[in-house]
Amino acid sequence: MAHEAVTNTGATLAVAETRGWNSVVSDWSADKQTFAVPWGKAMMWIFLLSDIFIFSVFLTGYMSVRVTTTEPWPNPSEVFALTIAGQHIPLILIAIMTFILISSSGTMAMAVNFGHRRDKKKTAALLLATAAFGVSFVGMQVFEWTKLIVEEGVRPWSNPMGAPQFGSSFFMITGFHGAHVTAGVIYLLVVAKRVMTGFYDRKGNYDTVEIAGLYWHFVDLVWVFIFALFYLW
Secondary structure (H helix, E strand, O other), rough: OOHHHHHHHHHHHHHHHHOOOHHHHHHOOOOOOOOOHHHHHHHHHHHHHHHHHHHHHHHHHHHHHHHOOOOOOOHHHHHOOOOEOOEEEOOHHHHHHHHHHHHHHHHHHHHHHHHHHHHHHHHHHHHHHHHHHHHHHHHHHHHHHHHHHOOOEEEOEEEEEEHHHHHHHHHHHHHHHHHHHHHHHHHHHHOOOOOOOHHHHHOOOOOOHHHHHHHHHHHHHHHHHHHHHHHHH
């Protein structure tokens, strides 16, 4: 009985040790993962957080310039209007660009869904469709820039239609966003190729597809704010 009591006491002490500071030291020294989040996804969230700060500064600066400028600010409905079949249609190109990005967000969400299902063909096809939407958006933005620079004479340092700050803020904000879309298209093409070649099957997961989705949805969301503040205000 005495031996059994000693044994039980030893077991109790062993359990107490595993629940004490020794267990804390053991867990942290074993390099265990504190939060079950893949490093790629965590790094993407950190990158997007830094991007939120940058776009916030850009848009806040734009609003400050817009409110404080003493010269008249050009009317976006007139500046970004197109003449189609003899009809002067305001913001038609911007509306199409916005529709394209919203549609691309849908195809990206479906690509992530089929990626989790390990459906390579549909995942790759939807990634390519999303990239095609992105290319269309950038192409329309190039057309928009060309029209303003060549036909309207807008420059980053001058603007014949009113406040000179219009050109600098427009090219800075839309150019920075367009660079993000271009980088996203390249990213999606690389991911689509790896899906088709079975790279993620060998790796054992499709987390990269979801990470690409996070980036693309962020780019789409930023455009909504640009559209509301720059084109509708």
